[in-house]
Amino acid sequence: DAGVIQSPRHEVTEMGQEVTLRCKPISGHDYLFWYRQTMMRGLELLIYFNNNVPIDDSGMPEDRFSAKMPNASFSTLKIQPSEPRDSAVYFCASSLESLNTEAFFGQGTRLTVV
Amino acid sequence: QQPVQSPQAVILREGEDAVINCSSSKALYSVHWYRQKHGEAPVFLMILLKGGEQKGHEKISASFNEKKQQSSLYLTASQLSYSGTYFCGTLLGSNYQLIWGAGTKLIIKP
Numbered sequence: 001d002a003g004v005i006q007s008p009r010h011e012v013t014e015m016g017q018e019v020t021l022r023c024k025p026i027s028g029h030d031y032l033f034w035y036r037q038t039m040m041r042g043l044e045l046l047i048y049f050n051n052n053v054p055i056d057d058s059g060m061p062e063d064r065f066s067a068k069m070p071n072a073s074f075s076t077l078k079i080q081p082s083e084p085r086d087s088a089v090y091f092c093a094s095s096l097e098s099l100n101t102e103a104f105f106g107q108g109t110r111l112t113v114v
Numbered sequence: 115q116q117p118v119q120s121p122q123a124v125i126l127r128e129g130e131d132a133v134i135n136c137s138s139s140k141a142l143y144s145v146h147w148y149r150q151k152h153g154e155a156p157v158f159l160m161i162l163l164k165g166g167e168q169k170g171h172e173k174i175s176a177s178f179n180e181k182k183q184q185s186s187l188y189l190t191a192s193q194l195s196y197s198g199t200y201f202c203g204t205l206l207g208s209n210y211q212l213i214w215g216a217g218t219k220l221i222i223k224p
Contacts, residue, residue, distance in 0.1 A: 042214060042215075042216050043201060043214040043217075045214075048211075056211055058211065091156070099205055099212055100143075100144050100208070101161070102158040103158060104158070105155035107154070108155055
């Protein structure tokens with residue numbers, strides 16, 4: 001398996017624009033996680049899905065953020081409208097069974113909002 | 115609610131030992147350890163599920179003291195490849211979120 005695949009790897013956008021980050025989890029993994037990492041706030045869990053259903057989105061910072069998982073092999077994180085403070089590295093991760101199993105991270109998307 | 119990691123950073127010579135601590139103010143269900151190298155994704159090291167449990171892999175091991183609500187990661191005879199930032203993640207229960215510590219930066223010098 002190629003692992004968790006995220007796209008794009010880098011994204012530079014202007015404030016106010018819509019940004020969509022994409023993730024393909026490892027096949028067979030039931031859990032998918034979206035994380036944000038910044039120097040100031042560290043690693044934050046934004047939302048996670050179990051079998052394509054959002055379970056906990058309490059980490060989503062604002063209504064500008066939304067995430068979907070239309071099927072077991074694809075998820076998106078959308079920011080609309082984007083702001084400079086959204087600049088961060090966004091990681092997608094997947095795990096096999098539960099929160100208590102190894103999570104495999106994608107290589108991340110470095111988002112810069114100017 | 116965020117676990118506290120200590121130290122924030124440590125510099126070692128190759129071959130030396132290090133201990134990284136992760137403490138919580140709340141009772142823990144499990145503790146997760148990951149290592150992240152600069153510009154890369156976090157990589158799984160181990161999960162400790164029971165109080166007092168110790169797990170190990172080669173020269174990296176960890177303990178989980180449920181009563182003290184803390185976990186320690188032990189790196190013995192450190193190698194250059196151990197350099198990176200180590201994160202602990204804590205789970206308060208099966209229906210809770212995984213909350214991450216701020217990380218401990220480990221620098222190994224030859």
